[in-house]
Amino acid sequence: MGSNQGCVGRVGEAIAALVEHDPATLDDTALRTALLDLLRHANQLDAAIARYVGAFDDRKLGRADGWSTTKQWIQAYGRLSGPAATSRMRAAATIRLLPSLEAAFDAGEVTREHVDRIGLTAREIGDEVVESAEEPLVAIARGHEPEAVRETCERLIDEVIRDKRIPAQEQHRRRGVTVARAGDMWKLRGILDPETGVLLTTALDTFTKAPAPDDERSPAQRRHDSLADLLNTVLREGRAPVVAGVRPHLAVLMPVRRYAALHDHGTDQATDRATDRARGAADADAADGPAVLTGYGVIPDAFAARLSCDANLQQVWQHPDNGLPLKLGRAYRNTPPALRRALATRDPHCRWPGCRMPANWCDSHHLRTWIRDNGATDIDNLVILCRYHHVSVHERGWGIRYDPGSGTVAITRPDGTPYELGPSRARTGRYATLTRLAA
Structure with a gap:
C-alpha cells in the first residue's frame, strides 16, 4: 500500500514540475515530441485512474463519506458532472471485461473516448457480444479516431438487433432509452421492445398530420415535433403521476x-x-x-x-x-x-x-x-x-x-x-x- 501511495505521490510531483515548466522555452521539434508524449501519458493516467476506480468500487469506500455509490463519490469529490463520473465508472468496468483493450489503454495507444464508446456498446447489447468482437474493436481503436469506433459499434448493435437467433428474453434485456444534453440541444437514443416500438410509432402517427405544401420540415423533424405534441398533451391533461x-x-x-x-x-x-x-x-x-x-x-x-x-x-x-x-x-x-x-x-x-x-x-x-x-x-x-x-x-x-x-x-x-x-x-x-x- 505504501509503495502505491509513494508512486501516486511521485506522479503528483512530476505533474507539479511539469506545470512549472514553460513550453515556450522548447524548440519546434522538442515541443512537438513533448506534446505527443503528454497526450500518450494522459491516456496512461486515465487507464490507471480506471483501475483505481474499480478497486475503490469493489470496497464500497464511498459509503464512509456519505455516498451510496462510487459514481456519486467521484462526482462530489472529483467535482465532475454526472456523465463524466459515469464515464469513469464505465471505463473501470470495460477494461476488466477486455484485457487487450486494457493493455492498449495502459500503453497510451487508445483514449478514454475509445474505451467509453466500447463500454457503451457493451451496456446496450451485452458483455458477451462485445467480448466476442474484442479483437477487431481494439484493432480499430488502436489505429483510428473514436468516430471510427463509434461507427463500428453501431454496425455491431444493428447486427445484434436484427439477429433472430438471439432469444427473445435476451433481446428484451437490451431495451433502454438514453436522454443526454448535447450542447444547447438534447440527444435521444434507444432500443425499444416490440410493443413499446409499436406504441411509440402509433402515437407519433396520431400526432403527425400530412405535410402542407409549404411545410419544409424533414420527416425526422416532423416526428420530433409530433413527439413534443405528445408530451405536451400527456402533461396538460394531468395523466402523468404526481411527484x-x-x-x-x-x-x-x-x-x-x-x-x-x-x-x-x-x-x-x-x-x-x-x-x-x-x-x-x-x-x-x-x-x-x-x-x-x-x-x-x-x-x-x-x-x-x-x-x-x-x-x-x-x-x-x-x-x-x-x-x-x-x-x-x-x-x-x-x-x-x-x-x-x-x-x-x-x-x-x-x-x-x-x-x-x-x-x-x-x-x-x-x-x-x-x-x-x-x-x-x-x-x-x-x-x-x-x-x-x-x-x-x-x-x-x-x-x-x-x-x-x-x-x-x-x-x-x-x-x-x-x-x-x-x-x-x-x-x-x-x-x-x-x-x-x-x-
Whole structure:
C-alpha cells in the first residue's frame, strides 16, 4: 500500500514540475515530441485512474463519506458532472471485461473516448457480444479516431438487433432509452421492445398530420415535433403521476422585472434599473439575472417569453443573500405543493454538499422536527435532501446545520468532525417562478 501511495505521490510531483515548466522555452521539434508524449501519458493516467476506480468500487469506500455509490463519490469529490463520473465508472468496468483493450489503454495507444464508446456498446447489447468482437474493436481503436469506433459499434448493435437467433428474453434485456444534453440541444437514443416500438410509432402517427405544401420540415423533424405534441398533451391533461406532491411541469425562474419587460406589463425598465443602481450593484444584478429553465439552465429571453406566455405565475420573493422565500408556520406538517415549489426555487437539488439529485426526486427535511422540537413547516426550517442523505441524517448519525443568514448548509460526520465538502449554497435572487404544465 505504501509503495502505491509513494508512486501516486511521485506522479503528483512530476505533474507539479511539469506545470512549472514553460513550453515556450522548447524548440519546434522538442515541443512537438513533448506534446505527443503528454497526450500518450494522459491516456496512461486515465487507464490507471480506471483501475483505481474499480478497486475503490469493489470496497464500497464511498459509503464512509456519505455516498451510496462510487459514481456519486467521484462526482462530489472529483467535482465532475454526472456523465463524466459515469464515464469513469464505465471505463473501470470495460477494461476488466477486455484485457487487450486494457493493455492498449495502459500503453497510451487508445483514449478514454475509445474505451467509453466500447463500454457503451457493451451496456446496450451485452458483455458477451462485445467480448466476442474484442479483437477487431481494439484493432480499430488502436489505429483510428473514436468516430471510427463509434461507427463500428453501431454496425455491431444493428447486427445484434436484427439477429433472430438471439432469444427473445435476451433481446428484451437490451431495451433502454438514453436522454443526454448535447450542447444547447438534447440527444435521444434507444432500443425499444416490440410493443413499446409499436406504441411509440402509433402515437407519433396520431400526432403527425400530412405535410402542407409549404411545410419544409424533414420527416425526422416532423416526428420530433409530433413527439413534443405528445408530451405536451400527456402533461396538460394531468395523466402523468404526481411527484413529491407536485404535478409534473416545466419551471421557468426569472427576475420579476425581466418577466414584466418581456411581456410589456408597463414597467419602465430604465427607471427600474436606475432604482436598482440606487439600491446597490448586487441587488441590481439579482434583478437583471437571466431566465433559468429548471433541469436545463439559462435560456434566451425569446425562449423564456414563449414558455411564460400562458404559464401559471407564482411570485417567490427571495432575499438576495440567502434565498429565503416565504413562511407557512405550523399549519402543515407535510410540505404543501406551493411551499414545495418555493423550496425547490431555493434548493433545486439535494443540499448535501456535492449531491445533484433533482429536487423532485428528493424529500423535504425539517431541521427542527415538527413533533419533538415544535419545528415549523417554514422555508427556513426546511432543506431538500435526497432519500439516501435524508436517511443518513436521521438514521446514520450525520449532522446537518442550516445558516439562515447565509442560506448555507454544512454537514458533520457521525463522529462530530466537519465534512470536507461544502458548505452548499442556496440559489439566490428574487424570482418569479413560472410553471407550465407543458412547453
